[in-house]
Amino acid sequence: MDLFRKIVFLILVSFVAADAFAQKKPSPKNKKDSPKTTRTQQRAKIEILQANVAKFDTAYSEAHRLIGNVIFKHENMLMFCDSARFYEKESRIKAYGHIHVQQGDTLNVYADSLDYNGNTKLAKLRGHIRMVEKDLVMTCDSVDFDAKKSIGVYKGGATITSAKNKNTLTSQTGYYHSKTKDFYFKDNVVLKNADSELRTDTLRYNVGNETAYFIAATKITTKDTGEITTTLGWFDTRKDQSAFYNRSLLKKKEKTITADTILYDQRKGIGNLYGKAWMYDTTDKVGLFGNYAFYNEKKEEVLITRNAYMVRKFTKDTFYLKADTIFSVRDTNDLTTVKAYNHVKFYKGDLLGKADSLIYSDHDSLIKFFRDPALWQDKNQLTGDFMQARIIDNKINQITIINNSFIISKADTAGFNQVKGRNIYAYFKDEEITKIKVEGNGQTLYYIGEEGKAYSAINRADCSDLIMYTNNGKIKRITFVYQPEATAYPINKYPANEKLLKNFKWLEDQKPSEMDFKPVIDFLTNEQ
Numbered sequence: 001m002d003l004f005r006k007i008v009f010l011i012l013v014s015f016v017a018a019d020a021f022a023q024k025k026p027s028p029k030n031k032k033d034s035p036k037t038t039r040t041q042q043r044a045k046i047e048i049l050q051a052n053v054a055k056f057d058t059a060y061s062e063a064h065r066l067i068g069n070v071i072f073k074h075e076n077m078l079m080f081c082d083s084a085r086f087y088e089k090e091s092r093i094k095a096y097g098h099i100h101v102q103q104g105d106t107l108n109v110y111a112d113s114l115d116y117n118g119n120t121k122l123a124k125l126r127g128h129i130r131m132v133e134k135d136l137v138m139t140c141d142s143v144d145f146d147a148k149k150s151i152g153v154y155k156g157g158a159t160i161t162s163a164k165n166k167n168t169l170t171s172q173t174g175y176y177h178s179k180t181k182d183f184y185f186k187d188n189v190v191l192k193n194a195d196s197e198l199r200t201d202t203l204r205y206n207v208g209n210e211t212a213y214f215i216a217a218t219k220i221t222t223k224d225t226g227e228i229t230t231t232l233g234w235f236d237t238r239k240d241q242s243a244f245y246n247r248s249l250l251k252k253k254e255k256t257i258t259a260d261t262i263l264y265d266q267r268k269g270i271g272n273l274y275g276k277a278w279m280y281d282t283t284d285k286v287g288l289f290g291n292y293a294f295y296n297e298k299k300e301e302v303l304i305t306r307n308a309y310m311v312r313k314f315t316k317d318t319f320y321l322k323a324d325t326i327f328s329v330r331d332t333n334d335l336t337t338v339k340a341y342n343h344v345k346f347y348k349g350d351l352l353g354k355a356d357s358l359i360y361s362d363h364d365s366l367i368k369f370f371r372d373p374a375l376w377q378d379k380n381q382l383t384g385d386f387m388q389a390r391i392i393d394n395k396i397n398q399i400t401i402i403n404n405s406f407i408i409s410k411a412d413t414a415g416f417n418q419v420k421g422r423n424i425y426a427y428f429k430d431e432e433i434t435k436i437k438v439e440g441n442g443q444t445l446y447y448i449g450e451e452g453k454a455y456s457a458i459n460r461a462d463c464s465d466l467i468m469y470t471n472n473g474k475i476k477r478i479t480f481v482y483q484p485e486a487t488a489y490p491i492n493k494y495p496a497n498e499k500l501l502k503n504f505k506w507l508e509d510q511k512p513s514e515m516d517f518k519p520v521i522d523f524l525t526n527e528q
Contacts, residue, residue, distance in 0.1 A: 046093070047073040048086065063087050070095070077103040079114070091118025099125070108132045111143075121147030129154075135164040150178035167193040171203075181207040196222035210237045214244075226252030233262075240266035247276075254283040258527075259293070269297035276523060277304065284336065287311040288326060289520045300330040309520040310338065314394050319348040320517040323358070335362035344369075345512040349431065351396065352376045352512045355387070365391045374507050375399065379409040380433060382426065383505060399426040404503060407436060411447040414455045414491070417475065418445045419468065420501050436468040443501055444468070446475050448488065458494045461486035 048054070052068025064086040072079040072086075072093065082097025093116045101109035112127025125143040132138075140158035145151075153175050160169040172187035183205040191198040200218035205211070212235045220228040230248035235241075242264050244250075250257040260275025273279075277293035279302060280286070291306035303325065304310075310321040310328075323340035330336045340358040356371030367389040369375075375382040375389075384401035391397065401407075405424035409417045422440030426433050438444075442463045449455035463484035469477045480486070514521070 045074075046086070046091065049073050049078075051084075062089065077101065081114070092116060106134050123147070135162055137161050137163070152176040152178075167191070183207065195224065196220065211235065212237065226250065226255075242266070254281055256280045256282065257295075271295045271297070278523065278527075279304075285313040286328075286336075287313075287524075288328065289523060290326070302328045304328075307519060308340075309517065310340070311520060311524070314348075317349045319346065320520065321346045321358070322512075322516055337361045337363070345516050347512050347514065347517055350376075350378050351431070354510055354512060367391065374510065376511050377426075377433060381408045381507060382406070382424075383408075383507070384424070395431055396428050398428065400424075401426070405438075406501075406503070406505070408504070408506065411455060414447055415458075415499050416445075416504070416506070417447060418443075418501050418504065420444070420503075421466075432472075433470055436470065438463075438466045438468075440464060442466045444478065445499070445501055447491070455491055457488050457491055458499070459486065459488045460494075460498075 050071040051066035055065050066084045070081045070084050080100040081095040084095040086093050095114040099111040099114050110130040111125040115124040123145045129140050138160045140154045141156045143154045155173050157172050169191045171185040171189040175184040185203040189200045189203045198220045200216050202216040204213040214230050214233045217231050228250050230244040232246045233244035244262040257279050259273035259277040263272040273293040279288045288304045290304035290308040293304045295302045305325045308323050308326040310326050312319040323344045324342035327339045338360045344355045344358045346353050353375040355369035355373035360367045369387040373387040384405040385403035387401050389396050389399045401424040405421050407419040411417050420443040421438035425437040427435040444461045447455040448457040461484050463480045465481035467479040
């Protein structure tokens with residue numbers, strides 16, 4: 001973006017060169033001097049320094065006809081040409097052939113012809129125009145400058161290059177409004193260098209605040225920052241700060257970012273996203289979504305809040321996580337830790353859950369649930385004081401429940417199958433519980449019956465440690481590690497007030513549903 005400053009400087013000084021013949025009125029030292037200033041003193045005189053042939057031609061409104069090696073001087077500017085007509089009374093010059101305007105030590109302007117009218121303050125350069133300022137070169141066929149309106153324009157296409165930085169800008173038209181200090185590049189605008197490319201239809205640059213404004217469909221591609229697509233935004237070249245609106249899109253290597261508004265500080269590597277903020281990593285297949293996001297590119301930290309969601313895509317289905325706030329950080333070993341705070345809910349196929357907070361880390365592949373966690377897997381409800389799930393090959397391999405552990409499943413309308421203990425370990429195969437291990441204060445209550453028939457009995461067992469094997473959500477076998485106290489009762493003989501183990505909680509009304517994740521599901525459906 002630093003090229004903007006260089007390009008605008010080149011064009012500005014070239015317009016000044018085109019207007020340099022203007023006989024400018026010097027500022028008086030004080031107001032008393034102003035009325036006494038004569039017409040001659042008010043105007044800087046155009047001088048004819050050289051011509052091989054000079055004659056006065058009345059056929060051309062009393063013009064001075066100058067031929068061969070013509071040189072004009074005005075203030076610190078020299079103008080060379082093959083021939084010219086100088087209308088002294090009109091302060092007008094029409095110059096032809098090998099035009100060369102030289103201003104100061106660094107600016108040179110070349111053209112086929114120059115027409116300057118001091119009365120109308122219009123300057124026109126035509127044909128094979130080349131403006132050179134140090135390493136910058138601008139080529140075009142038409143440049144006009146209206147000193148009265150303070151507007152300069154080039155048409156018919158222009159190319160601006162920097163030999164030093166190997167930058168090139170092309171556009172069909174360029175306008176400069178000196179009063180507002182705005183420069184407009186229009187029609188097929190392309191800004192290129194070795195590391196980046198910008199393409200748009202209209203680009204505005206303000207000289208005063210050195211800020212570029214994107215006011216049409218714009219695409220910026222760079223090696224460092226990837227790709228930016230926007231229709232409205234700005235970039236402050238002094239501070240390296242930018243803003244993008246109207247759901248702009250940023251892509252960088254494996255990451256995609258979009259939001260209603262994106263504010264980015266390039267030096268600090270910090271961004272703020274507002275309105276349906278979406279950040280997606282194509283490598284990990286993990287996305288973060290919310291109405292506000294903060295990210296630190298250098299620390300690889302992301303914070304999502306205001307209806308925060310995390311999405312992780314698997315081969316067969318998708319994992320959705322919802323919380324008040326989600327924080328993600330990636331360390332130097334490229335391992336990610338995700339923390340979710342307050343009103344956590346998640347959903348993946350037939351596995352659902354809720355907790356007050358959650359932490360996942362690539363270091364140990366564990367999801368840890370804190371404060372009143374509950375999981376629902378198929379027909380099973382799992383609760384406890386603390387819970388963690390181990391993920392292997394993107395599948396849950398084991399769930400550990402610590403203190404006040406409970407696994408409950410509904411036995412049709414008859415009642416509830418229940419497993420209770422101090423700690424419970426549930427083992428999975430193909431995302432189904434196949435084994436349950438209870439350690440300490442083990443208790444079970446489950447309904448017995450033949451396949452396809454109503455339950456006929458209730459089995460109640462108390463044992464310190466036990467192992468249960470299940471299939472399709474039903475208990476198939478129980479192994480008691482120590483001598484148990486177990487009794488089977490006919491279903492109509494079991495006391496009704498003992499059908500629920502102590503501290504039983506059925507939390508069906510707190511079970512997450514797909515509706516809890518509707519905002520992010522709708523977003524992915526409509527925009528991805």
